[in-house]
Amino acid sequence: MRKVSALLLGSERRAISGLAGLYATRMLGLFMVLPVLALYADNLAGATPLLIGVALGIYGLTQAVLQIPFGVLSDRLGRKKVIAIGLLIFLLGSVVAALADSIAGVIAGRALQGSGAVAAAIMALLADQTREQVRTAAMATIGISIGVSFAVAMVLGPWLAAWVGLSGVFWVTAVLALCSLVVLWKWVPAAPRRVRHRDVSMDRKQFKSVIRRPDLWRLDLSIFALHLVLMAIFVVVPFRLLEAGVAIEHHGLAYLGVMGVAFVAMVPLVIVAEKTYRMKAMCLLAITAIMLSLFGLGTPASSGLWLFAWLLIFFTGFNLLEATLPSMISKLAPAGAKGTAMGVYSTSQFLGAFLGGTLGGALAHYGGQEAVFIGSALLSLGWLVAMWKMPPPPPLSSEVIALDDDTHDAALDALMLRLADVAGVEDVMVVPEERLAYLKVNRKQLDQDALSRLMASPSSKEK
Template structure:
């Protein structure tokens, strides 16, 4: 029997996935490169205060949080490409506004405008249009990897680039990256049709139940807190390296490179253990506890270079672990046909955390200096630990979307029959899509019986 899941990605699918991953990388580089430099170089701007620097760091997240889901829904109506082009042009315009500003308010306005180019949901929807079902998880993993790599590159390249061309030059480079993103989108394969896909897009019908799901809400709070702590810490860490450790800002790149590389390799064994042994709850709670300890360590001992480097390494082991684990937990916990909606709310929570974290970090620094920022981050992580303590071990399942034959779509008891197949834990039939969404344990699934039902 021919198994389409054994086929490799086609040339056009590979082009689409790698091209859209590149668009994400360009955009995220533009967002993240200012993180390690804004607190140090931004203080030279007219009117700059620590609180306003914090607002400039997090401002993009506020508009991104508000506009991401609406832009995704608009792309369902008018098409993906117009929304993506428009979003990248707005991002470029925000970069130009920030590059030409000589006041902190001009940079804040530019960052707000950059965030208004909220194309994440539209890009993921286009990816669904351009890839077949059996390769979609692989294509989405390519995008996830591009985001992680762009964050690491931004932490190192940001300080090096800013020391060479200044803060204004850095914003001009991010504007150029948005233009490159437009050129990449222009040469992508064209989608034959828009696919309404509940695994990658937000469904209005699923919003209410998703917002009432306690385990999903815990994960939404988790990503909110993680990115709030990240942004608040990056108000304090560059200043601590300059003021406490006397490290020139041009040399900060090697600190971030060391912390990120060790942090990446340090998290890998824990990810493998959590997935293999099905102990992700223990891994997540442990990582949050480590974040609490790393922030306390930075608060108490963050007055010397090597203690700052050590604290950041521990911070990034826990951060990378959570950044990699939480999206996979969303996929496991979301009900059948609800992953796209759950991911939309999750991403909105992430950007909201980025925005409010920057504001909070700047305000705390202005009120009580570096120590208060790290203490505030430790307190937020302790609250996060309390919120997630009652989380249950997630189900170790995978979501599938199965196109239905005309006969299967007319079967009134198809859902019950699918639920009776060994390894299927949840199922929903969406008649208007002529598709079924199922959650399955691949180790126990009778795939032949499931394929027989939908065919």
């Protein structure tokens, strides 16, 4: 086995910065309409609260259905080609929505935007472009970029809509897609030989074992419910801001203030969760905060300053879960199955967005604003009950070890047994075709010296 420097190479810096930018730009375009569509739909023929909700969430349905096929295509046709195709589809969807004068046209455009489902292909290309020693940090950069894009979208969307209208928001999204194509071909390095990475890619052989695990499907349920309630309430939250006396052009500032304070409030909670191994407790706290804030928003005591207080509580819980749920998935996924677990997790997220928009629109259409909040709160109560009996996740983390290219396949079984015997190593998968060993380790119990000796042992290079 070999140990390689974790310092980033120049090509890795370009790949990480370029692909994180692509991912963030795409999500920015999808999220910018979230705080403005309901407000500007009066100019769209046929608009109803139900159809506005469908327009908000429809991208999630097409994204969920197509992200795995796009990932498979990227294995066959090449990562950059498939990503470019996805960005062109996203561009087409943005143009269709920008030209639409009816809610049906916006729904069609949003569905096309989601059809450019290149998330899995981007992650696979990032894995191709980075060594296993820096891949975790590279993936974390993608995660950070998504969070930043959501926050920027909440601020930028209302400002753009007030300046250039709803169609202008979609035109800006189209321009961003064009810029992404330039970045893809001019900045992201040429794609190397394609390899299936089990810490990133979906593996159909592992699919059944992943979805049958109650601890993992509870986390899938959590991201599903989280994005369901997020999409549902944004059918009506913009109107609550208007009722509170916030002019449309100032909605972005309102979101900036609320989300900025929520982010600051979330950070120490994440640190406590990670450092003291209280991930489950913080997860339950976040769900409870979301549930209470939704009940609060659904009562008469949600006007004036109370509106901002309830939104602050909601987004603190939302940010806390967005930060901790992926970490819990990483800890609980079997060795070598992280990519499959994250694929199911992402699909659950997109389905939640679709159903949330549709459900929120239906509740607003038939029951009014309060029905959206109360319905979402009741769903959150069921979510809290489902998570209550989940065992606390063990203090596990993933580790990937590179094997020497000359390690003979006959020696790999013995190597896997030796790795499994190291104190603190809970699970091992050796993948000959990738020349990698995937480990799940308990950092509190890991015998790092024994693992280092094994890595340096001549027997690990046995032919």
